[in-house]
Amino acid sequence: MFLARVTGSVVATQKVASMTGHKLLMVEPYRVDEKGSGKLVPTGRSFVVVDSLGAGVDEMVLVCQGSSARLTPETEKLPIDAVVIGLVDTVDVAGKVVFSARGG
Template sequence: MFLAKITGNLTATQKVDSMVGQTLFIVEPLRVDEQSQDSLKSTGRTFIAVDTVGAGEGEVVLIVQGSSARFTDETKMLPIDCAIIGIIDTVQIGTKSIYRSN
């Protein structure tokens, strides 16, 4: 599992039947700033993820990849390898809160 920020969405008018109705987001994985440990920063990569929780653009979310992406009731029959499984409210390192949703 890892954290990611939703940076955009996609529309695909032609796709396999099992993907009809699925929301697809562009997500950018995040990591704790290794220098200061007081913020989250981008890893510089992007993925396409299927939303299973009703997330929206700009939110920080919890992502799973690989076969784990197909372990939910909503995704077990989908041809995917990246899924959003949670919306993050806060991230805390020790006693310091480094992220809080709006």
């Protein structure tokens, strides 16, 4: 699993039938800053993920990748390898909040 920020959406009008009705998002993974654990920083990579929870742009999400992405009831029969499995409220590293959905 990894943390990512939703950066946009993907629209594909032509796709396999099993994917019809599934929202696709662009996400950018984040990591703890290697210069210090005081903040999260983007990795510079992007992924397309299936949104199983209704995430929106700029939200921080928890993404499951690989064959594990097909282990949820919503995705077990889909040809995917990445899915949003959580909407992140806070991230705490070494006793310090490095992300809060409420800001601050």
